[in-house]
Every structure is written in structure tokens, then in C-alpha cells.
Amino acid sequence: MNKPSALINVPQSAKSGEIIDIKALIAHPMEPGYRRTQFGEILPRDIITHFQCRYNGTVIFQALFYPAIAANPFILFSTIAKESGVMEFNWAGDNGFSVTETTSITVT
Amino acid sequence: MVADLNPGHRLAPSRRSVLLGAGAAVLTSKAFAASSDKIATGTADAMREAIRKLVGNAPIQPGRVKLDLPPLVENGNSVQLAVTVDSPMSEEDHVTQIHLFSEKNPLPTMAVFFLGPRSGRASVVTRVRLADSQTVTALCQMSDGSFWSDSASVLVTLAACVEPI
Numbered sequence: 343m344n345k346p347s348a349l350i351n352v353p354q355s356a357k358s359g360e361i362i363d364i365k366a367l368i369a370h371p372m373e374p375g376y377r378r379t380q381f382g383e384i385l386p387r388d389i390i391t392h393f394q395c396r397y398n399g400t401v402i403f404q405a406l407f408y409p410a411i412a413a414n415p416f417i418l419f420s421t422i423a424k425e426s427g428v429m430e431f432n433w434a435g436d437n438g439f440s441v442t443e444t445t446s447i448t449v450t
Numbered sequence: 451m452v453a454d455l456n457p458g459h460r461l462a463p464s465r466r467s468v469l470l471g472a473g474a475a476v477l478t479s480k481a482f483a484a485s486s487d488k489i490a491t492g493t494a495d496a497m498r499e500a501i502r503k504l505v506g507n508a509p510i511q512p513g514r515v516k517l518d519l520p521p522l523v524e525n526g527n528s529v530q531l532a533v534t535v536d537s538p539m540s541e542e543d544h545v546t547q548i549h550l551f552s553e554k555n556p557l558p559t560m561a562v563f564f565l566g567p568r569s570g571r572a573s574v575v576t577r578v579r580l581a582d583s584q585t586v587t588a589l590c591q592m593s594d595g596s597f598w599s600d601s602a603s604v605l606v607t608l609a610a611c612v613e614p615i
Contacts, residue, residue, distance in 0.1 A: 361570035361571050362570075374556075374579065374610075376556050397568070400568070402566065402568045402569065403563070403564065403565065403569065404563070404564040405561060405562065405563045405564070405574075405576075406561065406562040406563075407561055408557055408559050408560055408561060409555075409556070409557055409579070410550070410552055410555050410557065410559075410560035410561065410578050410579050410580075411560070411561055411576065411577070411578060411579070412527060412528040412529070412577040412578055412579050412610075413527070413528070415576070415577070416575075416576060416577050417574070417575070417576050418573075418574065418575035418576070419563070419565075419569065419573070419574050419575075420569055420570050420571040420573060421568055421569055421570055422568055422569075422570040424568075
């Protein structure tokens, strides 16, 4: 399997105390496990089940995904810019799927 | 020699075999329709049960939560959904969890989001699948343990999840 591509949108810099929007998108089929092939066999479920965002090590946002989340899961949430540092995003799911991406933010 | 110039005529299907093939296609597509009907068994009862399982006997109050869904959707495979909660998001008073429930999807639970005082704003946007025209419910739990909810009905022209590929 190719390395799945994730897109993360975090402002590069922010003022301390400012509320910033974070957008995260990852390429994944999110096979719900209810569809059938033309031969009538059910396609096994293959989804991302867990998304987590850490800001300098502290978990600031988590999500549990179910088959109702569309393919290539997109999520927008917010956080307060506290200090400069690293944001770590992790997607985990079926069949041992796990992808981690990091971005840095400068807080003034 | 003549046959060699036109070799395709032997491969051309006879009228009978075409008809037989068409009949088989109708039969199989009927079989698929039946099987996909069986899958799409999400009901309002299943959703209520899932919600009860989560909140127990706690009362669910309307208000504070706002669920944004387009009223009419052409393709249920990807529908933008936004939940906003009226909350100061302070240490003492904030949203801890937002749950999304569907009435008609095979699985009533759609997604769960965990927020906290560091979120700053109680707002989440994502894209969901909708198996049918239905009412979607957003349920949110506050730091004091209270539950608030909002629902939105949506009309779906092309359903997700159950179509054979």
C-alpha cells in the first residue's frame, strides 16, 4: 500500500490566546463493510476508527469514526494557541492502519 | 475465403442468447435489490436505543446545540455536517463530547468527538454518509453532565453505503 497522504491546515503563526481553526484530511476509502461486490460478497470493513490531535504532547481533540464517515475523512476543529510547538495528528484504524503527521506553530 | 474475410459472424451472439443474458441480468439485479434491502435496516428505534444506552435516564434537553445539514442532498456519500454548541468553553463549563446519530444508516452511531476547555470554540465540521432521507441527531454532553440535542432532516436522492459496486 502506498503511503497515505494527509493534508493538514494549521496557521503557521498565531497570537497567544487566539482561537485557531485546524483542518485535517486524509486519503482513505473508509469501506463501510455493508457494500457487496457484483458477486454478492460483502466487502470487509476497512475504516479509520480513531483520530487524535496532540499539541505539545497534550491531547486537545479526539474523534471516533464509524462507517458513516465519508471516504477521505475531513475534520475541522479549533484550539486555543497557547505556546509555540508541535502539533501531532494521528489516524488509526482497521488492518493496522496508523498514520502520524506533524506540523509546527509559532505563537507570539 | 469468404468466411475468413468476415470471421466475426461466428462470434456474434444469437438473438436467443442475448435474451437469455438479459433475463439473467434482471434476475441478478433483483437478487441484489433484495439483499441491499436487508442491509438497510436502520430504524428510528435503533437510534433511540443507541441514545438511551449513552445517556441512561438523564434528560435530554433541546437547545444550545446547532446541527447544520443541507436540507437536500444529491449524493449521500459525502455530506458536509457542522455542529456548533453554545458554550463558553471555560474550565468550569465546556462541552466534553459530541455524538452524531443517524436514523436510517445501518449503524445508528455516526461519530463521536471529544472536546475540552482547550478547544476554545465548540464547533466541529466533518463529512458523513447518509443511507437514506432521514433525521440526523447531534447530542452533546456538557462538563456538568447535562445532555443537549438538535436534529435536522435531510432529503437524500442518491443513497450511500448499500449500493452494489
